[in-house]
Amino acid sequence: MNTVVAQLQRQFQDYLVSLYQQGFLDNQFTELRKLQDEGTPDFVAEVVSLFFDDCSKLINTMSRSLERPENVDFKQVDSGVHQLKGSSSSVGARRVKNVCISFKECCDVQNREGCLRCLQQVDYEYKMLKTKLQDLFNLEQRILQAGGMIPQVNIS
């Protein structure tokens, strides 16, 4: 038995489980992983990459809308939050999604300060998740390069 592969697989499994336990990911990420097959081995990486690009764009747009206190376009911000909430929910980005829930509440009552705080938080969370998932994908690559298979991880 190839212990290098086994070690890497163990590392991958532990890391992925920790991401769920720390609340970065939820069940929807598991669902996303189910859709990956031999024909589309990069599906998850591609979707999350699109998600992170989307985060960046939406955060920029919302930031501009919130810039001038006397002229905030809350409709625009609300639209951005709606998009972000939807995307984060669809990929299992739990912390990002949760910030969006608070963000929407601030938007509904036209609380600019609250919105700015949420904007900052959502920026922090998506970047944090991006780093974590990059580490995860790197582990995957190392397993594959060592000739191993990515383990199916069951999250209870």
Next chain:
Amino acid sequence: MNSGSCSSLMDVGYDHHHHHGHEELHVLAVDDNLIDRKLVEKLLKISSCKVTTAENAIRALEYLGLGDQNQHIDTLANNDLKVNLIITDYCMPGMTGFELLKKVKQESSYLKEVPVVIMSSENIPTRINKCLASGAQMFMQKPLKLSDVEKLKCHLMNCRS
């Protein structure tokens, strides 16, 4: 629920010359969110469906030949374009999924019989009932999972019996 609304599924085996996968459902998936479009496309492809995506209701109507000038493009006669199922997000800028549903159901062509499924991230009973009352086949809660699409296919197949 009108069992006739699934009759379009019976038409799938119409053209054996052009359709290699003549058991394949051709689904038109409408969603303004790119990530959700990717997800629903993958879910449907894994379930052996042919998928066309549209980023808004207007584009969807154009694809169905119900564009602004009400042009019924010749390609509608081309069996490859015939749609067996429409799955659409409810909340979209411009025309909503609900408005799209109503437009499709108003048609006198085969489109009236095409099942329309509404998706939404929000679970609002009045919204769901409104869609079902206007002829939606089914309502699905986002985010979508593989088991949802499997349920959908089962539901559509059961309609035939």
